[in-house]
Amino acid sequence: MFLEERRNKILDYLDKYERVSVTYLATAFEVTKETIRSDLNELALQGLVQRCHGGAIILRRSLQATLITETGDNFEVLLQRLSNQRKNHLVQDKGKNMQGKVCILGSFNVDIVAKVERFPKGGESLLALGSTLGPGGKGANQATAASLAGTKVHFVAKVGKDQFSQFAFDHLSSSKIHSFTLYQSDTEPTGNAIIYVSQQDGENMIAIYSGANTTITDEEVAAITTDLSDANVLLVQLENNFDATLNTIKLAKTLDIQVILNPAPYSSDALACLEYIDIITPNETEASLLSGIEITDLASAKEAALRIVGLGAKRVIITMGSRGALILDGSQFQHIPAFPAFSVDTTGAGDAFNGALAAAIAKGQTIAQAATYAAAFASLAVEREGASNMPQHQQVMTRLSQR
The missing domain is CATH 1.10.10.10 (Winged helix-like DNA-binding domain superfamily/Winged helix DNA-binding domain)
Structure with a gap:
């Protein structure tokens, strides 16, 4: 050996x-x-x-990609090999308790947040009321949410070789996230985001440079097979290079793992992977772009959900902010009302919802139960400053009991 x-x-x-x-x-x-x-x-x-x-x-926390096993085969060959081995794999794991693990491939960004009284107009300079520098990226935020929602999380991301790579390592090491694989790019810096948060209503404007997030290779995806193989759920978004995301989705399906896609930020690439997705979670804007139907109310959201299923998705959850969430499961619709919240910062609301949803699904909840839990989790998240500032599981259970 x-x-x-x-x-x-x-x-x-x-x-x-x-x-x-x-x-x-x-x-x-x-x-x-x-x-x-x-x-x-x-x-x-x-x-x-x-x-x-x-x-x-x-x-199991490393900034390196030194332990990748070089197979010499392309990614499709790896998938074929795993597919051929799947029956034996399933027999060996029969009866094994695999409940409660989420694997997340996603982005890590450094968020630079400026609090402003209102959003600036074109060409205008405003004095910020305050600023912070902290961890972000949809993947990292969702991994934080899923871990605080009470499930085991393995997070996979890629950063640069710059001053922010150690920042990423230190943040993940000190977080509740159980384990992570943190690759490094030789060519791109750590991803970053510039965020304005309006103090009038808590709404935000964001400009993202993805950087190293878009340089994940086939070999790096193949190397997470072991960590992915005992997960219940794979959660992905669209802040990484799409080839890596699609390959990870295909790998998960080969291993019979449920896949949740949060199609954000929106890209038409999402249409290419709908057939592999168990649950897709667009917000109103993303659902409108996916379906070609402008969502203005619950009725138009139902039309959009039906169109997305017609494009190949199995189940759809459209998140609608203060209007709650709409589920289409088979031919059945269910509306999950929003939980009342005093909104301070909506930056990480979608990430809170998706991370909590994946955790609840991994723990065996139905899609309606999981979406209700996720809605309560997100309502607490928007009452906090910072996209990565997530509530604890017990706080969510208290809010659920108050419904």
Whole structure:
């Protein structure tokens, strides 16, 4: 067995059981204890494990892509191989408790937020009332939401090799997110967003530079197979390069994992992957663009949802802000009213909803139960400043009980 292969298998074991002894690994791999100690020391240097007396415990948090297994095959060959192996995979995992894990491929951005009394007009300069610099990106926000909603989360993203890459690592390491794979780009900087938040009504204007988020490779997608294979749900958005997103979706479907697509920011590329999607969650604007039907009320939202299903989607949830959310599941509509909230900052409302929805689906809730939970979660999120400032699960349960 090659050295890299053995170390990947050690990580796979630790990801499942969280701790391991040198003696066990030496016996399992039929190598000396000194060889295993060398493996664990190298993994510790890479920030993936923490050494302890006689063994190691998992950290699984790295800024590197050094443990990618090079197969020499293209991505379609990998999918074919997995498809051929799927029956055996399912038999081996039968009865295994896989409930409560969400894998999220998404963006990490650095958000630069300026609070303004009102939005500036063209050519106008305004003095900001305050500014902050913090973590953002739809992927990172949704991973934070899903983890605070009470499920295990593995987050996959890509940053640059700049001053913000360590910022990303430190944020994710200190968060509630269970584990993450954080690749680095040699050519693009860490993604960033410039955000204005109006103090009149909490509404926002955002300009995003995606940077490293759009440089994820086929090999990097293939390398997350192990982390994806025991998830209940894959949640993706459209802030990464579409090829990587589509390949991850196809990988999830090959592994029989539910896929939720939040088609934001809107791109017509979303139409190309509808056949692989279990739940799509557009807001009113995105649903209008997907369907070609302008949404002005609940009736037009129903028309748009039917059109999106006609294009290949299985189930649709249209988020409608203060008007709640509309679900189309099969031929059945259900309207989830919005929870009353005092809006302070709506920047992360959609991310809060999607992360909480994925967590609830992963824990076995029905789509209506999950959307109701997500609506309560989002109502609490908009009462806080900052897109990544999410509520705790118990706060959501209290709001649900007050309905």
